[in-house]
Amino acid sequence: MVDETALPQQLWDFVYAYDAAYDRAARSAGLSAAQACLLKEVVDAPRSMSELAASLLCDASNVTQLVTRLEARGLVRREPGQDRRSKRVAITAGGIEMVDRVRGAFTFPQDRLARLPLESRRELSALLDAMRD
Amino acid sequence: MVDETALPQQLWDFVYAYDAAYDRAARSAGLSAAQACLLKEVVDAPRSMSELAASLLCDASNVTQLVTRLEARGLVRREPGQDRRSKRVAITAGGIEMVDRVRGAFTFPQDRLARLPLESRRELSALLDAMRD
DNA sequence: TATTGTTATACTCTATAACTATA
DNA sequence: TATAGTTATAGAGTATAACAATA
Numbered sequence: 001m002v003d004e005t006a007l008p009q010q011l012w013d014f015v016y017a018y019d020a021a022y023d024r025a026a027r028s029a030g031l032s033a034a035q036a037c038l039l040k041e042v043v044d045a046p047r048s049m050s051e052l053a054a055s056l057l058c059d060a061s062n063v064t065q066l067v068t069r070l071e072a073r074g075l076v077r078r079e080p081g082q083d084r085r086s087k088r089v090a091i092t093a094g095g096i097e098m099v100d101r102v103r104g105a106f107t108f109p110q111d112r113l114a115r116l117p118l119e120s121r122r123e124l125s126a127l128l129d130a131m132r133d
Numbered sequence: 134m135v136d137e138t139a140l141p142q143q144l145w146d147f148v149y150a151y152d153a154a155y156d157r158a159a160r161s162a163g164l165s166a167a168q169a170c171l172l173k174e175v176v177d178a179p180r181s182m183s184e185l186a187a188s189l190l191c192d193a194s195n196v197t198q199l200v201t202r203l204e205a206r207g208l209v210r211r212e213p214g215q216d217r218r219s220k221r222v223a224i225t226a227g228g229i230e231m232v233d234r235v236r237g238a239f240t241f242p243q244d245r246l247a248r249l250p251l252e253s254r255r256e257l258s259a260l261l262d263a264m265r266d
Numbered sequence: 267t268a269t270t271g272t273t274a275t276a277c278t279c280t281a282t283a284a285c286t287a288t289a
Numbered sequence: 290t291a292t293a294g295t296t297a298t299a300g301a302g303t304a305t306a307a308c309a310a311t312a
Contacts, residue, residue: 018148060270062303068272199279216292
């Protein structure tokens with residue numbers, strides 16, 4: 001376990017800025033970050049509601065609402081699943097276009113990263129290096 | 134500008150997991166992530182409402198509500214600012230204790246990072262290295 | 267009984283617009 | 290007029306609990 005004290009405050013700042021950048025990209029496409037995340041999860045293959053809850057780290061009832069909103073906009077489709085209880089969420093052409101838009105709008109928060117003290121960037125690099133082994 | 138296509142999907146996964154870890158830590162202390170972030174901003178020195186809006190990257194009206202909730206729980210205090218329009222948000226002893234609790238509960242999502250392909254970790258390291266110069 | 271998903275509900279986050287008080 | 294902050298409002302994200310249908 002990596003000690004928390006070894007993590008520079010600036011690493012959190014970087015994550016925060018990265019997150020905000022993603023949020024901006026999603027919003028520029030007319031989506032919330034949560035909606036964009038869900039679309040990304042189903043862009044390659046359909047997923048069941050429970051699979052989505054697991055990978056999005058949220059409750060199933062939340063997925064229900066997210067999917068309902070996305071379905072109302074024609075970006076995903078509920079399809080019958082394996083047994084008659086489960087459903088698969090499949091992306092539509094419109095949904096794929098949205099994913100592409102978000103990707104295109106995303107810009108790496110280089111300015112924030114560049115503002116990190118040398119020391120912090122070194123620490124982060126070292127942290128990653130240590131994990132290679 | 135760093136090209137978006139150079140960023141591995143796994144980098145986003147890492148950021149996502151890091152963010153979720155912070156959220157868990159905050160919740161284990163009975164705070165939302167947004168509340169914990171605000172407390173962190175005022176832990177060293179009082180800040181005005183508008184300063185908080187700027188550093189939290191959100192609207193001032195949002196800060197008003199966050200501070201109102203935190204103040205109701207005795208974690209921050211509104212103090213008179215420079216002129217009679219502005220206010221400073223100061224942390225209380227209870228607020229400091231909360232920040233410490235969140236810090237103590239935060240655990241680095243090492244498992245996720247360890248799951249990154251070597252290739253991705255190398256790319257991230259390289260990205261950081263390149264920015265040193 | 268256990269699992270999959272939904273519904274009802276409540277709280278928080280967030281922004282926009284309109285507002286008050288002060289500068 | 291401009292600035293700091295608040296209030297009113299609305300939409301979205303989120304979880305808990307209770308529920309229906311299926312296994």
